[in-house]
Amino acid sequence: MHHTLPTALILQALERGYRHGFDIMDATGLPSGTVYPALRRLEKEGLVTARWEQEDAAHADNRPARRYYELNEFGEEFLSEARGKFRMLSRAIPPKPKARTSRA
Amino acid sequence: MLSLTVVRLASFLVPRGVRAEWRQEWEAEIGWRADKLRAWGRWSPAGRLQLTIRSLGSIADAAWLRMEDLRQGIFADLRLGARLLRKHAALSAVSVTALAAGIALNTSLFAVVDGLLWQNPPVRDPGRFAALYTSDSSGPLFGNSSLPDFHDLVTGAQSWEYLAAFQTIAQAVEANGEIERLEVTSFTGPYFEATGIAAHAGRLPAAGSEVLIGYSFWQRRFGGAPSAIGAGISFAGRGFTISGIAPSGFTGVSLEEQPQVWLPMTIPENAFRGNRRYDIIGLRKPGVTLAAAQSELSVIAARLYTAHPAEWRDRFGKGRSLTAVPAREARFDPAARSNVTGISLFALALAAIVQLLLCANVAGVLLARAQTRRKEIAVRLALGAARFRLVRQLIAESALLGLLGGALGILLAWWALPVLRTAPAWFGGPEVVSIAIHGRAIAFALGLVLITSAIAGVLPALGVFGPDLMASLKDDYSGRGFRSARSRWGGSLVAAQFAASLVLLVVAALLGRSLLRMQNVEPGFHPGNQTVARVEVALPHRQPENWKRWAGPNLERLRALPGVENAAIAWRIPLAQAFPRRSYAVEGHRYGPQEERQIFLQAATAGYLATMGIPLRLGRDFDPAEVERGAGGLLVNEAFARHYWPGQDPIGKRLEGPPGQFRPVIGVFGNWKFRALTQGDLPMVIAPLEHNPTADVTVHIRGPNLPRREDLAAALHNARIFSTVDFHQVMRDALRPARLSTIALLAFSGLALALSAIGVFGVVAQTVAQSRREIAVRAALGATRSDVLRAVLGGGIRLLAAGLVIGLPASYGAARLLEGWLFGVRALDPPSIAAAAAVLILVGLAAMWLPARRAAAVDPAAVLRYQ
Numbered sequence: 001m002h003h004t005l006p007t008a009l010i011l012q013a014l015e016r017g018y019r020h021g022f023d024i025m026d027a028t029g030l031p032s033g034t035v036y037p038a039l040r041r042l043e044k045e046g047l048v049t050a051r052w053e054q055e056d057a058a059h060a061d062n063r064p065a066r067r068y069y070e071l072n073e074f075g076e077e078f079l080s081e082a083r084g085k086f087r088m089l090s091r092a093i094p095p096k097p098k099a100r101t102s103r104a
Numbered sequence: 105m106l107s108l109t110v111v112r113l114a115s116f117l118v119p120r121g122v123r124a125e126w127r128q129e130w131e132a133e134i135g136w137r138a139d140k141l142r143a144w145g146r147w148s149p150a151g152r153l154q155l156t157i158r159s160l161g162s163i164a165d166a167a168w169l170r171m172e173d174l175r176q177g178i179f180a181d182l183r184l185g186a187r188l189l190r191k192h193a194a195l196s197a198v199s200v201t202a203l204a205a206g207i208a209l210n211t212s213l214f215a216v217v218d219g220l221l222w223q224n225p226p227v228r229d230p231g232r233f234a235a236l237y238t239s240d241s242s243g244p245l246f247g248n249s250s251l252p253d254f255h256d257l258v259t260g261a262q263s264w265e266y267l268a269a270f271q272t273i274a275q276a277v278e279a280n281g282e283i284e285r286l287e288v289t290s291f292t293g294p295y296f297e298a299t300g301i302a303a304h305a306g307r308l309p310a311a312g313s314e315v316l317i318g319y320s321f322w323q324r325r326f327g328g329a330p331s332a333i334g335a336g337i338s339f340a341g342r343g344f345t346i347s348g349i350a351p352s353g354f355t356g357v358s359l360e361e362q363p364q365v366w367l368p369m370t371i372p373e374n375a376f377r378g379n380r381r382y383d384i385i386g387l388r389k390p391g392v393t394l395a396a397a398q399s400e401l402s403v404i405a406a407r408l409y410t411a412h413p414a415e416w417r418d419r420f421g422k423g424r425s426l427t428a429v430p431a432r433e434a435r436f437d438p439a440a441r442s443n444v445t446g447i448s449l450f451a452l453a454l455a456a457i458v459q460l461l462l463c464a465n466v467a468g469v470l471l472a473r474a475q476t477r478r479k480e481i482a483v484r485l486a487l488g489a490a491r492f493r494l495v496r497q498l499i500a501e502s503a504l505l506g507l508l509g510g511a512l513g514i515l516l517a518w519w520a521l522p523v524l525r526t527a528p529a530w531f532g533g534p535e536v537v538s539i540a541i542h543g544r545a546i547a548f549a550l551g552l553v554l555i556t557s558a559i560a561g562v563l564p565a566l567g568v569f570g571p572d573l574m575a576s577l578k579d580d581y582s583g584r585g586f587r588s589a590r591s592r593w594g595g596s597l598v599a600a601q602f603a604a605s606l607v608l609l610v611v612a613a614l615l616g617r618s619l620l621r622m623q624n625v626e627p628g629f630h631p632g633n634q635t636v637a638r639v640e641v642a643l644p645h646r647q648p649e650n651w652k653r654w655a656g657p658n659l660e661r662l663r664a665l666p667g668v669e670n671a672a673i674a675w676r677i678p679l680a681q682a683f684p685r686r687s688y689a690v691e692g693h694r695y696g697p698q699e700e701r702q703i704f705l706q707a708a709t710a711g712y713l714a715t716m717g718i719p720l721r722l723g724r725d726f727d728p729a730e731v732e733r734g735a736g737g738l739l740v741n742e743a744f745a746r747h748y749w750p751g752q753d754p755i756g757k758r759l760e761g762p763p764g765q766f767r768p769v770i771g772v773f774g775n776w777k778f779r780a781l782t783q784g785d786l787p788m789v790i791a792p793l794e795h796n797p798t799a800d801v802t803v804h805i806r807g808p809n810l811p812r813r814e815d816l817a818a819a820l821h822n823a824r825i826f827s828t829v830d831f832h833q834v835m836r837d838a839l840r841p842a843r844l845s846t847i848a849l850l851a852f853s854g855l856a857l858a859l860s861a862i863g864v865f866g867v868v869a870q871t872v873a874q875s876r877r878e879i880a881v882r883a884a885l886g887a888t889r890s891d892v893l894r895a896v897l898g899g900g901i902r903l904l905a906a907g908l909v910i911g912l913p914a915s916y917g918a919a920r921l922l923e924g925w926l927f928g929v930r931a932l933d934p935p936s937i938a939a940a941a942a943v944l945i946l947v948g949l950a951a952m953w954l955p956a957r958r959a960a961a962v963d964p965a966a967v968l969r970y971q
Contacts, residue, residue: 020136021133
């Protein structure tokens with residue numbers, strides 16, 4: 001897999017705690033047509049792990065369960081390589097505010 | 105919500121296995137965001153629009169998943185296909201070989217046609233290159249030009265950067281101690297600049313005594329040695345110095361002449377305006393289109409007509425024209441080109457039919473193989489597998505077969521290249537060294553592979569997914585009776601094969617009958633006991649005053665040879681060399697506006713008619729003494745006499761050759777075939793050779809014991825023999841193109857017949873295998889052997905009948921296309937059609953009979969007990 005800027009931005013957003021597709025779009029500013037295929041590719045390459053949130057939590061809020069993505073160790077390694085290429089990467093995306101992660 | 109509709113529609117793109125999960129992910133995200141927007145008080149039209157735009161990303165996401173799935177699926181299908189091919193290795197090998205043979209045949213033929221018709225000549229800038237023609241007196245646009253006209257063109261035309269004129273003549277060329285007959289191009293003007301040719305070694309010829317020689321001649325005669333440059337070379341009685349070597353593959357612009365020597369021309373004395381025997385080539389200035397150059401040429405032609413009306417008026421009383429044709433069309437005389445195009449396309453069409461037949465057989469094999477998997481396929485469908493995926497698997501198998509066959513076929517065609525390059529020459533065309541398996545030919549082969557694979561894969565798929573697929577889930581598969589899906593699809597393939605075989609058989613029969621007619625043509629002369637030698641007369645004897653001293657004594661010596669009855673010298677060998685036409689005006693004849701003035705001319709010594717065995721009908725032969733005085737008349741044939749003087753005595757009538765020169769007719773000879781065995785009775789004049797001397801003559805000898813070449817050489821003084829040939833050989837060579845086409849068509853139709861026989865054998869054998877139980881029941885109920893045979897054969901006979909019904913009109917259509925090349929046979933030729941149909945029916949019935957016999961031998965007790 002190549003270190004493209006969109007891929008690097010998505011990994012960086014995941015590392016900053018943005019775990020859902022739409023949140024990643026908000027954080028990176030990338031369009032949905034880029035973010036989702038990139039996530040699928042990252043998942044297929046084994047850099048990102050996807051899981052479904054607990055059904056109970058979703059039921060409690062009266063909504064369907066969401067799928068979330070997490071960086072695994074290969075992803076982290078890949079991200080650190082990408083940081084070598086894109087120097088400003090770690091400053092590009094701010095950490096996710098605490099208040100909004102609580103319900104994820 | 106619109107965004108949810110977008111996601112729902114996009115979900116149809118997502119592979120079925122992950123669709124539900126995918127949809128849930130997107131719907132959960134959209135729902136979550138909608139809740140948020142409401143909570144933030146931003147559930148406005150703008151907010152909803154933003155959400156909808158975001159949902160459009162689901163289409164890209166779904167498409168990506170689908171592509172990924174396809175990619176993996178295709179690899180899996182190919183792996184499965186490869187496994188199946190390996191499992192049935194022998195059958196696969198046969199199919200691949202058959203496809204390879206077909207693709208090799210088609211690709212080779214395409215490469216040959218491409219080399220003849222679609223390649224540019226070996227010039228540097230084909231886009232700007234053109235050949236220029238002056239129209240003939242009798243109308244055709246593409247005639248030769250004269251040197252004075254060429255010079256007027258050079259000074260008058262602004263469109264051309266370079267213009268050159270040239271003439272190519274066969275000469276006896278002596279170099280490095282050996283003599284060889286080669287075509288020599290002498291040119292005036294910037295010939296090498298127009299073609300963009302630079303010397304491979306040495307330099308281009310400058311002075312009048314330097315020549316450039318061809319690469320292949322250099323290799324052959326000098327072994328490619330650099331010392332050839334500066335070496336001597338002689339022809340036409342003169343010595344020259346080799347200044348350089350032409351690049352490999354350059355043999356002039358036209359395919360019809362393939363010179364190996366080029367030299368600057370010394371302008372001949374007879375270069376008057378009416379003497380049109382030169383070719384003109386040119387390179388347009390950059391930016392000038394062919395159309396612009398052409399309109400300028402038309403203006404110049406009109407100007408030349410005004411200035412020189414005598415030489416520029418054609419026989420319809422109009423001005424002649426100048427025409428430029430693009431580089432690609434300059435490879436052939438444009439008049440011959442349409443004929444070559446017709447033959448080429450016809451050959452390609454026949455090869456395509458063979459390929460279709462092969463396709464049908466491979467489809468039959470795959471269909472049979474797929475049938476054995478029907479149960480498996482039905483189970484998988486019942487378990488929810490996508491029909492599309494199963495079809496793809498079947499196509500993957502045929503695609504693999506096609507690709508393997510294609511690769512092998514291209515290799516075969518490439519391997520056959522040296523043969524292909526000489527192939528046009530067998531049919532009387534040129535040798536084309538530029539024939540190659542290059543981009544276009546490979547693209548053609550790949551296209552064939554694609555079509556072949558599609559046909560061979562889709563048909564079995566259609567057959568497998570027939571309406572009774574689910575019936576195969578029932579255990580009783582083997583007892584489905586005489587008509588099955590297999591027979592229906594396999595059957596239409598076989599019927600198509602029968603039809604195509606009939607087309608090829610009819611064409612072969614027509615060509616064969618046409619060939620027989622040609623062989624039985626009465627040529628109007630006696631080819632037996634005759635030999636003919638091509639001879640070059642030594643230079644000093646070519647002058648008219650020396651000629652008399654050369655011909656007379658040589659003929660006396662030849663006639664004195666033991667076993668020789670008669671001998672004569674003439675210009676050309678009938679049926680082997682082209683005869684020139686000269687303008688003759690019949691005194692007192694009122695010419696119609698369309699009437700031909702150009703008459704075929706042979707020049708010969710006294711005794712030519714007797715030596716050839718052409719009957720003298722009226723009058724007498726040339727008198728050598730009279731001819732020597734410069735007097736004497738002309739001989740004309742019966743067709744000539746009948747045309748100009750019907751019902752009159754032609755002896756003593758006069759013909760005007762060059763203006764003001766009248767000659768009387770002294771004899772009338774029988775019509776004979778000199779151009780082709782298929783020609784009609786064309787008017788011809790024979791003039792005394794002594795009045796028309798040339799360097800290149802033919803010596804005809806008749807007698808019960810023909811002399812050997814050494815004896816001939818000893819008797820002929822001041823001359824050199826190139827070749828001697830028996831006249832029977834001349835006759836055989838004249839029939840060679842017809843014979844080769846017939847053999848090729850017989851081979852094609854034999855192959856087609858074998859393929860359809862195999863096809864119908866398979867259909868009937870399968871019917872028998874699948875209806876053993878029904879046969880047994882019928883036999884047990886008292887059906888006789890012939891009842892069973894009739895039931896089993898019925899299907900095969902229906903296919904044969906269908907093949908005949910489709911094939912008969914199709915073969916008439918093919919025969920109509922062929923009509924121009926047939927001789928003495930019409931397109932609708934009942935004996936040919938009957939013979940072709942009879943062969944097809946016999947072979948078809950024989951192929952059905954073999955498996956059907958097994959059905960009749962079924963033992964009802966054994967079969968019923970077993971089942």
